[in-house]
Amino acid sequence: MHMRYRAALAALVVVATMSPALATPPLDGHRPKIIGGIDAEPGQYPFMVSLQKLDRGESDHERHWCGATLISPSWVLTAAHCVEDAQPRDYAVLSGKTALATAARRRVSNIKAIHVHPAYDSRGLVNDIALIQLRRPVAKGQFALPLLGGDSGYLRRGRRFTVIGWGTTGLEGPEGAPTVLQTVQTPYVPFRDCRQAYPGLEAGKVICAGEEGIDSCQGDSGGPLLVQRQGQWTVLGTVSWGVGCAQADYPGVYARLSDGHMADFIRATWTND
Incomplete structure (x- = not known):
């Protein structure tokens, strides 16, 4: 079984083979994208952010590292494994884009601080969330609100969630790394079923x-x-990890924001400006 982070980490693939029971996905070199999705319409998800790693290339498309969500004018929510040990000067937040430009363009950091959950565990990707504070608020930004409690009504068989991103699509050629934001409706998988695929999961956290x-x-x-x-786009979780992509019986795993440890971290850190 190939376990991997769902972050864009390098051009070379370095995937380790591990038992899913360990729930310890290793660092790998894929550039993730939505599987089975379609192009988003311009402006459809104005809160979606591309986290750019500034030394990755010359264009916004090349520099794309991870997805993230604008939750208020100066704050962005992402996964801890995207920014673990990261320095603000090495990254930038790109907001308000549906398509990532392929033309060379210089970009500088607009990040003031990166806050990784203090109990984040990189071995099992537990508490896999982080908050990024921007140097200046996004002018006329539109936001998605994190749901920090009371999400159980959405966690039922038959529910489909919206997931968006610039990650890998699984297709060959340029279509495998699209410049246009992808969107897909993905079905909820009950925890009991998910634990059959990943026996090491902690209840309530994903x-x-x-x-x-x-x-x-x-x-x-x-x-x-x-x-x-x-009527408001609401965030229940952040893309974290999984075995392969879109494989039968191995769903994607998302950090659950309503978990007490994660909700407390967001409340304590986010100034909600």
Whole structure:
């Protein structure tokens, strides 16, 4: 079984083989994208962010590292494994884009601080969330709200979530690394079923979603697991990890924001400006 982070980490693939019971996905070199999705419409998800690693290339498309969500003018939510040990000067947040440009363009850091969950465990990707504070607020930004409690009504068989990202699509050629944001409706997988695939999962800390042919993948890490709640796009989780992408019986695993440790971290760190 190939376990991997869902972050865009390098051009070379370095995937380790491990037992899913360990729930310890190793660092790998995929550039994740949505599997089974379609192009998003311009402006459809104005809160979606590309986390750019500034030394990765000359264009925004090349520099894409992870997904993230703008949750208020100066704050972005992403996965801890995307920014573990990261320095703000080495990254930038790119917001307000549906398509990532392929033309060379210089970009500088606009990040003031990176806050990784203090109990993040890189071995099992437990508490896999982080908050990024921007140097200046995003002018006229539109946001998605994190749901920090009361999400059980959404965790039922038949529910489908929206997942978006610039990660790998599983297709050959340029279509495998699209410049246009991808969107897909992915089905909820009950925890009991998910634990059969990943016996090491801790109850309450994750949401599982996906089916054969539909999933998030490498490069989608940190992006949102979304529902519409009272007319507002709402984040229930962040893309974290999985075995392969869109494989039967191995759904994607998402950090669950309503978990007490994660919700407390967000409340204590996010100034909600």
